[in-house]
Amino acid sequence: MSNTDDTTDTDATDDESTDKQLVSGWHGRYYEDFEVGDIYKHPFGRTVTETDNVWMTNVTMNLNPMHFNEAYAAETEFGERLVDGTFVIALAVGMSVIDISVNATANLGYDDIRHHNPVFHGDTIFAESEVLHKRELESRDHVGIVETELRAYNQHGDLVLSLERTPMVLKRSHAEPSAAEPPGWPEGIGTQPEDL
Template identity: 40%
Template sequence: MQLNQLTERDNYFEDFTVGEVMKHVRSKTLEPLEQVLITNMVMNTASGHFDEEVMKSHPMGRRLSFGGVNIAMFVGLASQDTAENAIAELGMDKIRLQGPVFHGDTLTAYTEVLEVGPAEREDAGVVRFKHYGTKQDGSIVFEGERTVLMKRRSHWGAR
């Protein structure tokens, strides 16, 4: 298994191989402002995300990050390596939020290439990724699979 620690510029369909694992070069500390702003924007009003006093008596002891924000952060961290040459997002499934994320946690994303195959159009192929994410203590807090229609270098790349 190869661990890629550099963000690549040109990830076309032909560049992905089954079994390849990438550690995405950028991590992101989840700031309370962005967590609360995005959670408000999607109309999630659960007190677990907003009410510090209520959460003091909860087993978690403090406010939790909204899982939708966590998913978006991990997929976003993986995007430069897995979406720069995407034509279309075909699906996301098998999403699992496996542990709590709190304001101030630093998130890191990893991707494994699960499958590469043909598409209905000759200028693209289909790539299925497994994304997973950790926080600063190394615990896995997110897993999910994503299927992407990816440009072929042979049709779209610099000649």
């Protein structure tokens, strides 16, 4: 048996010769990408904390003691504080942005909002959206309207919220997305093609 090592040392300059390129990340959906009946399960769940509830309650001046008075809430049918419903709406809508409205030019409305079950501190919320309708506009050729139903669930699979959401979404042909200038980035910031 030989004690000879068959491995060779890699020259440090090999890494430097690797071709670099700008690669597009997720740019969100454009109007053309939406199909009626498609359901998008939005990435990541989010656990609701007591701090979330206290801050939202204070910031919005929601004076219902169900949200900030533990002694009062303990005597109710729920036995503990409930998370402010407007926080649940904001959280679920925020979770949907990555799939629905990264390229929206406006949110036209939130309709048929329903709280189906209470949310408590420590619950983890998951959200999904279903495309209900889409239509082009005669008055604006650079956008279209997409109607969606947003549904949020807790960690037990209980539906806690549903609502219909209607963003006006940019068409791809007018967005001109690129790896060097993704949505939200000003021109010339970060690595540019001429840097490679």
